[in-house]
Amino acid sequence: MLEIKDLHVAVSGKEILKGLTLSIGSGEAHAIMGPNGSGKSTLSYVLAGRAGYEITSGSIRYRGEDLTALAPEERAAKGIFLAMQYPVEIPGVTTLTFLKTALNAQRRARGESELDAVSVLKLVRAKAAELKVPEDMLRRALNVGFSGGEKKRLEILQMALFEPKLAILDETDSGLDIDALKLVAEGVNALRTPDRAMLVITHYQRLLNYIVPDKVHVLSRGRIVKEGGKELALELEARGYEEIVKDAA
Amino acid sequence: MAAIETREKVAALGEKYKYGFVTDIEMERAPKGLNEDTVRFISGRKDEPAWMLDWRLGAFRRWVEMREPTWARVRYPKIDYQNAYYYAAPKRTPQKQSLEEVDPKLLETYNKLGIPLSEQKLLAGVAVDAVFDSVSVATTFKQKLNEAGVIFCPISEAIRDHADLVRKYLGSVVPVTDNFFATLNSAVFSDGTFVYVPKGVRCPMELSTYFRINASETGQFERTLIIADEGSYVSYLEGCTAPKRDENQLHAAVVELVALDGAEIKYSTVQNWYPGDENGLGGIYNFVTKRGDCRGRDSKISWTQVETGSAITWKYPSCILRGENSVGEFYSIAIANHFQQADTGTKMLHLGRNTRSRIISKGISAGRAQNTYRGLVSVHAKAANARNYTQCDSLLIGHECGAHTVPYIESRNSTARVEHEATTSKIADDQLFYCLQRGIGQEEAVALIVNGFCKEVLQQLPMEFAVEAQKLVGISLEGSVG
Numbered sequence: 001m002l003e004i005k006d007l008h009v010a011v012s013g014k015e016i017l018k019g020l021t022l023s024i025g026s027g028e029a030h031a032i033m034g035p036n037g038s039g040k041s042t043l044s045y046v047l048a049g050r051a052g053y054e055i056t057s058g059s060i061r062y063r064g065e066d067l068t069a070l071a072p073e074e075r076a077a078k079g080i081f082l083a084m085q086y087p088v089e090i091p092g093v094t095t096l097t098f099l100k101t102a103l104n105a106q107r108r109a110r111g112e113s114e115l116d117a118v119s120v121l122k123l124v125r126a127k128a129a130e131l132k133v134p135e136d137m138l139r140r141a142l143n144v145g146f147s148g149g150e151k152k153r154l155e156i157l158q159m160a161l162f163e164p165k166l167a168i169l170d171e172t173d174s175g176l177d178i179d180a181l182k183l184v185a186e187g188v189n190a191l192r193t194p195d196r197a198m199l200v201i202t203h204y205q206r207l208l209n210y211i212v213p214d215k216v217h218v219l220s221r222g223r224i225v226k227e228g229g230k231e232l233a234l235e236l237e238a239r240g241y242e243e244i245v246k247d248a249a
Numbered sequence: 250m251a252a253i254e255t256r257e258k259v260a261a262l263g264e265k266y267k268y269g270f271v272t273d274i275e276m277e278r279a280p281k282g283l284n285e286d287t288v289r290f291i292s293g294r295k296d297e298p299a300w301m302l303d304w305r306l307g308a309f310r311r312w313v314e315m316r317e318p319t320w321a322r323v324r325y326p327k328i329d330y331q332n333a334y335y336y337a338a339p340k341r342t343p344q345k346q347s348l349e350e351v352d353p354k355l356l357e358t359y360n361k362l363g364i365p366l367s368e369q370k371l372l373a374g375v376a377v378d379a380v381f382d383s384v385s386v387a388t389t390f391k392q393k394l395n396e397a398g399v400i401f402c403p404i405s406e407a408i409r410d411h412a413d414l415v416r417k418y419l420g421s422v423v424p425v426t427d428n429f430f431a432t433l434n435s436a437v438f439s440d441g442t443f444v445y446v447p448k449g450v451r452c453p454m455e456l457s458t459y460f461r462i463n464a465s466e467t468g469q470f471e472r473t474l475i476i477a478d479e480g481s482y483v484s485y486l487e488g489c490t491a492p493k494r495d496e497n498q499l500h501a502a503v504v505e506l507v508a509l510d511g512a513e514i515k516y517s518t519v520q521n522w523y524p525g526d527e528n529g530l531g532g533i534y535n536f537v538t539k540r541g542d543c544r545g546r547d548s549k550i551s552w553t554q555v556e557t558g559s560a561i562t563w564k565y566p567s568c569i570l571r572g573e574n575s576v577g578e579f580y581s582i583a584i585a586n587h588f589q590q591a592d593t594g595t596k597m598l599h600l601g602r603n604t605r606s607r608i609i610s611k612g613i614s615a616g617r618a619q620n621t622y623r624g625l626v627s628v629h630a631k632a633a634n635a636r637n638y639t640q641c642d643s644l645l646i647g648h649e650c651g652a653h654t655v656p657y658i659e660s661r662n663s664t665a666r667v668e669h670e671a672t673t674s675k676i677a678d679d680q681l682f683y684c685l686q687r688g689i690g691q692e693e694a695v696a697l698i699v700n701g702f703c704k705e706v707l708q709q710l711p712m713e714f715a716v717e718a719q720k721l722v723g724i725s726l727e728g729s730v731g
Contacts, residue, residue, distance in 0.1 A: 088677070090684075090701055091702065101689055
């Protein structure tokens with residue numbers, strides 16, 4: 001599904017990722033953990049194709065294709081979804097309008113027919129009910145005045161709606177209470193099928209109690225310094241990043 | 250190689266102004282230049298009565314003494330008023346036309362513009378008066394309007410058939426000597442629209458005029474006069490397009506609205522004159538005077554404008570709030586891309602007691618465009634309890650454009666309350682990235698964000714035009730990012 005080899009990435013001339021190698025197969029869920037400033041968010045932005053994140057060397061292949069050759073919106077249409085740490089507000093654009101525009105843009109790019117307003121509404125309502133997203137949120141301007149939890153739930157709603165092949169969750173657990181966390185995790189788990197993959201970026205082990213990863217990678221100073229199974233997350237929680245990183249070095 | 254690529258890119262961009270075609274049609278023109286004979290020529294072609302010719306000549310003589318205003322934040326080379334045609338008309342225009350008599354080529358033009366003049370429009374409930382260069386070519390749905398007693402016709406026809414009304418109201422809101430461009434218009438206006446809605450009548454359909462400049466080197470000077478008699482209501486929409494030409498063309502219109510006791514006029518404009526190319530070549534110079542007079546008590550005039558076209562826009566649709574409890578509104582979207590310059594806003598003159606006004610202005614600048622909001626809220630001594638609320642929001646796209654807000658507020662009555670809010674923002678990188686990540690391409694993302702920014706104004710437009718306007722917002726900003 002995803003094959004990252006010796007990836008070096010610079011932002012404004014400063015190298016953030018320094019030779020990152022990572023491979024995720026279909027049906028797998030991987031977690032990336034690491035301290036602040038280790039390059040976690042940079043990795044998520046590079047995968048999504050954000051401008052300003054310059055790949056200086058290395059490669060990223062996604063489903064057999066050179067990912068770096070694709071524009072961000074093409075990546076989205078081909079099934080890459082990034083649930084963002086800080087979802088942005090777009091005043092005056094209702095959530096429903098945004099979802100319809102995005103869904104149809106992706107469908108158009110894939111050569112599928114566009115859905116009319118009624119079909120989109122039906123689809124969105126069904127997903128919203130599962131994730132307990134209240135109807136009035138759909139009619140409000142996108143993320144404007146939403147609480148932290150509401151914003152994160154809306155990210156997961158979008159993930160459920162777009163049915164991506166590779167979902168990247170960047171600190172989705174931050175700002176969530178335990179009930180919201182469970183709800184979000186259920187949404188994510190519902191999408192765990194053999195033809196999809198997940199990359200869960202998180203600070204804390206807590207989220208991984210609900211989204212159980214096949215593999216855990218520890219990121220430090222732009223490199224993966226340690227890898228293991230789900231028990232590595234527990235070890236990190238118990239001993240702290242500093243010690244684990246020191247061990248690895 | 251690079252040159253070819255650039256040329257191709259420019260050509261592709263040019264495609265974006267889809268109204269840029271020229272209709273090949275035989276034209277009759279007045280001789281080039283402007284003098285008293287030109288004025289007489291125009292008046293003669295229209296079979297105007299003597300009083301109208303005198304009015305025009307009076308205006309012309311004043312105009313010769315006047316100077317072009319220079320206070321607006323727009324720059325353009327000196328206009329040579331003698332190097333233009335002041336009258337151009339398709340050759341075959343008999344005096345009274347039914348739709349069947351109209352040149353089929355003209356009808357085809359209107360079809361291309363998406364405004365079929367046929368009875369299909371009846372279903373949409375829109376009556377259209379179409380002004381092609383200088384003459385009004387067809388007015389649809391006369392019958393239905395006649396039944397309601399509404400007069401909706403070319404102003405040239407009204408001058409002949411409804412002289413009493415025209416004489417009473419023409420120039421009563423925008424005086425002949427109001428300003429350089431209005432005075433010029435008074436001398437040489439060629440056609441335009443006249444509307445009269447009688448007492449207590451709610452106009453049964455949206456009225457609409459479509460203006461198009463087709464001939465080259467031709468100025469267009471329409472004159473619109475709308476009178477809403479006591480307790481009546483009318484909603485009116487104008488749309489404008491022009492072919493692409495390398496030269497600049499002058500458009501100097503005057504619109505006068507009169508609302509008597511308890512009457513309401515809603516006037517909406519979607520202005521999409523050719524804006525010039527991305528290097529600033531060509532485009533329409535749009536110098537327009539629009540003013541409404543809330544002459545009666547409890548009257549209301551509401552202006553909504555979507556200004557996306559023209560190389561230069563100089564336009565301040567205003568309200569004179571004379572009647573007690575009268576209400577004036579101004580909702581505006583002004584988009585300037587590439588080298589466009591817009592200096593637009595409104596004047597709200599509170600003369601009567603308990604008068605209220607509301608101004609919502611959304612300015613969007615992209616490319617190297619300059620966009621200025623210029624507004625005046627003036628509360629006179631007798632306007633006790635006058636209220637105004639003004640909100641001016643500017644959105645910048647890119648680093649080379651400018652947004653300017655120039656509000657003037659004068660109050661001579663201590664009971665007045667005037668509020669002004671202004672914001673300036675940019676389309677943030679993270680907003681754009683968020684849209685891209687969800688699969689929405691750059692141009693669609695910009696259109697989406699800008700439409701959100703303009704929402705309060707778009708909501709004021711009649712439904713079917715709101716959809717058109719939303720698309721236009723997207724088209725006008727193509728090529729503004731990236």
